[in-house]
Amino acid sequence: MSGNWIEVCAADEIDEEDVIRFDHGGRTFAVYRSPDDEYFATDGLCTHEHIHLADGLVMDDIIECPKHNGRFNYKTGQAKGAPVCVNLKTYPVKVEAGSVFIALG
Amino acid sequence: MGCIVIVGAGECGARAAFALREKGYDGRIKLIGAEPHLPYERPPLSKDGLKAQLPPKHVADAERYAAAGIEVLTDAPVTSIDRAEKRVTLADGSAIAYDRLLLTTGARARTIAGTGDAPRRIRTLRTHADAEEIRRELAPERKLAIIGGGFIGLELAATARRLGATVILIEGLTRILSRGVPEDIAAVVAERHRAEGVDIRCSAKIDRIDADDRSARIALAGDETVEADLVVVGIGAVPNTELAAAAGLSIENGIAVDATLQTSDPDIYAAGDCCSFPLCHYGDRRIRLEAWRNAQDQGTLVAGNLLGAGEAITSVPWFWSDQYDLTLQIAGLADGASTTVRRDLSDGAFILFHLDDSGRLLSASGIGPGNAVARDIRLAEMLIAAGKRPDPQALVSPETKLKALLAA
Ligand SMILES: Cc1cc2nc3c(=O)[nH]c(=O)nc-3n(C[C@H](O)[C@H](O)[C@H](O)COP(=O)(O)OP(=O)(O)OC[C@H]3O[C@@H](n4cnc5c(N)ncnc54)[C@H](O)[C@@H]3O)c2cc1C
Ligand code: FES
Numbered sequence: 001m002s003g004n005w006i007e008v009c010a011a012d013e014i015d016e017e018d019v020i021r022f023d024h025g026g027r028t029f030a031v032y033r034s035p036d037d038e039y040f041a042t043d044g045l046c047t048h049e050h051i052h053l054a055d056g057l058v059m060d061d062i063i064e065c066p067k068h069n070g071r072f073n074y075k076t077g078q079a080k081g082a083p084v085c086v087n088l089k090t091y092p093v094k095v096e097a098g099s100v101f102i103a104l105g
Numbered sequence: 106m107g108c109i110v111i112v113g114a115g116e117c118g119a120r121a122a123f124a125l126r127e128k129g130y131d132g133r134i135k136l137i138g139a140e141p142h143l144p145y146e147r148p149p150l151s152k153d154g155l156k157a158q159l160p161p162k163h164v165a166d167a168e169r170y171a172a173a174g175i176e177v178l179t180d181a182p183v184t185s186i187d188r189a190e191k192r193v194t195l196a197d198g199s200a201i202a203y204d205r206l207l208l209t210t211g212a213r214a215r216t217i218a219g220t221g222d223a224p225r226r227i228r229t230l231r232t233h234a235d236a237e238e239i240r241r242e243l244a245p246e247r248k249l250a251i252i253g254g255g256f257i258g259l260e261l262a263a264t265a266r267r268l269g270a271t272v273i274l275i276e277g278l279t280r281i282l283s284r285g286v287p288e289d290i291a292a293v294v295a296e297r298h299r300a301e302g303v304d305i306r307c308s309a310k311i312d313r314i315d316a317d318d319r320s321a322r323i324a325l326a327g328d329e330t331v332e333a334d335l336v337v338v339g340i341g342a343v344p345n346t347e348l349a350a351a352a353g354l355s356i357e358n359g360i361a362v363d364a365t366l367q368t369s370d371p372d373i374y375a376a377g378d379c380c381s382f383p384l385c386h387y388g389d390r391r392i393r394l395e396a397w398r399n400a401q402d403q404g405t406l407v408a409g410n411l412l413g414a415g416e417a418i419t420s421v422p423w424f425w426s427d428q429y430d431l432t433l434q435i436a437g438l439a440d441g442a443s444t445t446v447r448r449d450l451s452d453g454a455f456i457l458f459h460l461d462d463s464g465r466l467l468s469a470s471g472i473g474p475g476n477a478v479a480r481d482i483r484l485a486e487m488l489i490a491a492g493k494r495p496d497p498q499a500l501v502s503p504e505t506k507l508k509a510l511l512a513a
Pocket of ligand 1: 117425
């Protein structure tokens with residue numbers, strides 16, 4: 001499938017239960033580290049008004065948008081509550097040799 | 106089966122309708138609104154939506170209502186409620202029976218007495234139709250006078266400046282945003298508006314306003330007259346309670362509801378901008394909010410209660426405003442605070458935390474570019490909801506993560 005793995009950052013550059021913004025090839029992504037120490041990636045902009053989700057708050061498996069508190073499950077991309085109704089696209093993530101990589105399709 | 110009728114097709118009514126389905130209700134839902142549009146978001150009407158002349162930003166499109174089996178009636182003002190017969194009557198004379206009734210009639214812009222006969226040059230901003238009319242006048246070479254230094258007036262001022270119009274803003278009190286916004290934050294807002302060329306006049310007293318087809322004139326005490334192509338009055342909103350009052354429901358600065366959003370009639374609930382309710386975090390003080398997220402939260406909660414959940418409202422008030430590239434966010438209510446501490450973030454952003462005598466966090470307000478304050482305000486909201494007494498020094502230091510205080 002997608003052999004296109006892009007290095008994001010060192011694994012410890014993202015705090016547990018937190019998110020960072022990652023820009024690549026003119027696109028923007030949000031890369032998450034869950035409370036149980038797994039890594040995930042989604043499109044970087046909220047589907048409500050194109051706000052950077054990386055400024056939002058991670059709680060368990062939820063990313064909450066900083067602008068109007070729309071919620072997504074960042075593991076599945078599913079929109080979890082008003083005002084958001086369109087899901088987020090997710091991307092495969094792997095951690096290798098202490099670095100986080102995401103696969104861009 | 107049964108039928109739940111919702112009067113008022115705005116943010117709150119729409120959210121309640123969908124939440125009824127999400128909670129498993131399978132009876133009929135009728136969402137009845139006076140405006141010609143499907144429910145839409147009002148916040149863009151003074152911000153980017155106004156600037157870019159966008160069509161109404163619908164809360165949901167027609168397909169979603171259809172898929173959820175929600176019948177939406179637009180252009181259909183409800184004129185009376187018959188509580189004995191449990192039905193509402195529409196302006197066209199038709200009647201609709203309900204098992205449970207939800208009132209989400211919102212609020213309307215407050216006007217200045219005696220200016221109603223000059224509607225073309227003296228306007229208010231509440232609906233998409235209002236925004237369309239105002240937008241026509243926002244151009245270079247045009248002069249806009251805004252009466253009232255509250256959020257809507259200030260957001261309109263920012264948008265008008267972006268479109269090149271000349272703007273004068275007239276405020277009767279000694280400063281803008283005197284209701285609910287700390288002075289230090291209001292000062293940042295005022296300074297920015299002045300830097301953008303808005304002529305802000307505080308402590309101004311208006312003697313008279315008159316208008317003809319072409320322009321309006323505001324006579325200020327002290328012999329000054331302000332001429333403008335358009336005057337927009339932004340002096341707050343009045344809850345739409347007439348329908349409820351005529352039906353004999355209790356009114357108290359809004360349709361009075363209990364903590365479960367039930368009115369004085371057990372089959373009728375009210376939610377959103379139109380209702381006043383007791384707020385548990387602040388000693389059950391009765392308040393009425395005009396805030397977008399409150400409309401959503403109450404819409405969701407009331408749906409459960411229409412189905413018998415009996416849950417009390419516990420959300421902490423939360424509000425935001427966008428002006429230029431600045432965003433202001435406020436969580437909680439600062440009244441009764443005895444201590445204020447300040448947390449400085451990067452790019453000039455800062456947050457003020459307000460605590461009471463016992464050290465309990467009551468409110469947090471922040472301002473900064475983009476979403477600089479959002480995460481901390483959200484965590485502050487959670488601290489308030491949890492009734493926390495955080496160490497003021499920890500609040501001051503940007504190195505301390507507020508998330509850690511929540512766990513403490
Ligand atoms: C210009 C503007 C900017 C705003 N910006 C922000 C912001 O930045 N942040 C924020 O938190 N909040 C903001 N708000 C406030 C927010 O939009 C409101 O809190 C929210 O719309 C309240 O929703 P509601 O459904 O309770 O009431 P409304 O949105 O007022 O909807 C009520 C609806 O009921 C209808 N109705 C009334 N009576 C009847 C009747 N008898 N029969 C049928 N229909 C009836 C009305 O026509 C209306 O469509 C803004 C408001 C405005 C006007
Ligand atoms: S921009 Fe994300 S919820 Fe509105």
